[in-house]
Amino acid sequence: MDIIVCCKQIIDPEIPPSNLKIDETGKKIITPSGTASVISPFDMHAVEAALRIKDKLSGKITILSLGNNFVREVVKKPLAMGADELILLEDEAFDGLDSWAAAHALAAAIRKIGRYDLILCGRQAADWDNGQVGIGIAEFLGIPAVTLAKQIEIVDTKVRIERLLPDGYETIETILPALITVTNELGDPRYASVKGVLAAKKKTPTIWNKTDISLDVPHSKLLKVFQPIKEKQCQMVKADNPAEAGAKLALKLREAKAV
């Protein structure tokens, strides 16, 4: 089983909103230096999904990352968890691509890799939350796409997916090769073992730049980024002890006609 997992390096999505700033171009989000970069969390769930398949069936997992200025320890994390190979599409030109151009570049890289049975992506990148690139790759490659997998099982020459619905899930069967996007309901990504970390250190990523991968024009134009202004003022309910505060809160809510 040859599995490719697309992993995006992003700013830690759980940093406090107040740490995000907009630069003078009004088009870019910047963070204080030292802010951690991570692989987008849903992509880590996709890595976990790939590893679970490899645990059962054996095979090869290739990690594919598109962007610029990769932090080596960050992008190598999937290798430490048990993935086999890392390909970095690293170029200044690959910074800030829209979903169209990103899917186009990743599909081109996947064609260049050539062999694949399964391509996994996170359900959406946790920075721009577009949720389009996985489906786009599948469309460019002409293979089926199934989104929001919470479980993936290979059954002979097919793949069976439990796909998350708002109130449950549906089971979908499709042919291989296929592209599947993974949601956190799949379960937490495993920790890297010490052995894994050491093995990952020794591996050198393959690097492709814009001369290796053709770029297409973006299909959506970013005009500006801004931060919404908050005007809420929280009324803190205080009392001698928490129980009294609780009772007082009930009275306040009655006063405000909220209950």
Added chain:
Amino acid sequence: MREYKGIMVLGEVSEGKLNSVTAELLACARLLADSLKEKVSCVLFGSRASDFSQEVIALGADRVYLVQNSLLDNYQAETYLYALEQMVSMGLPNILLFGQTAMGRDLAPRLAFRLRVGLVTDCLELSIDSAKKNLLMTKPVYGGSARAVFASDFFPQMATVRQKAFSPLPRDEKRTGQVIECIIIDPAVLQAELKTKVIGKKIEEYSGVKLEAAKVIVCGGRGIGGPEGFKKLEELARVLKGAVGASRPPCDQGWMPASLQIGLTGKIVVPDLYIVVGVSGSSQHLAGCSGAKVIVAINSDPEANIFKEADFGIVGRWQEVLPAFIEKLKELTKDA
């Protein structure tokens, strides 16, 4: 060459009813259409599509396109893509809108890549640039900590719109519109070649008031500590005739079913009262509840971000605050 004209909305029907997001999309489309002096059309799929024509007209559509085919009764990606692609090539809309729903999330990107056009997902605001007359699409990014405005030079200009971002127009039963039954190449021809098949479905029933319909929601987070803690929240919800929801960690931990998750990747709710306990207030969580009329936060950490979004707050452990809060509420709501 024909021009791209008009605003097209893909309507959604679930459990025999028009989905509320369709009414919201029609209101949004109406604004755009009026500023462009163009018309709003609504596409409805499924064997009972015609049942809803009058309703979508009353809610703002000028034209309804019906594709009454039982293969379109339930969402299946390939079949819907096949049918919608035909509708778009016939209708050539200037703007094409979907809800950011389970269906919209899955279908809109497929169609955008198929048509080779741009798409902006999960928009909170849509407007027309007064000079260029193109669509400006504003979406939250970084979980909601910032917003980004996009435009596209490709037609149709496509967007998915977050649920509850727009209020439906009041129903005007006197509005008239055109209802057109569309003949498309029957998706039946596709059935033998479908690459993906739905082979089963499991719906998780959760007893209690449904989140989407609840006027009061009590939401617990990681700070609740386990499934037993949620019993106390259920008690509070019962007193207020409300529903219980959760942030992501309680769902990930299996304390609560995933269908009760509120937030960016869960449900979007707009209750009158949102009582949020043991939740830190990440932007991804707030994405699902910031439209609530009154937000009440109970958290042991005075620095928690949730207090920046709340109307009322108590710093304290829920174990100590809730019992007295519930008792007092029981007393106050006794005669209601």
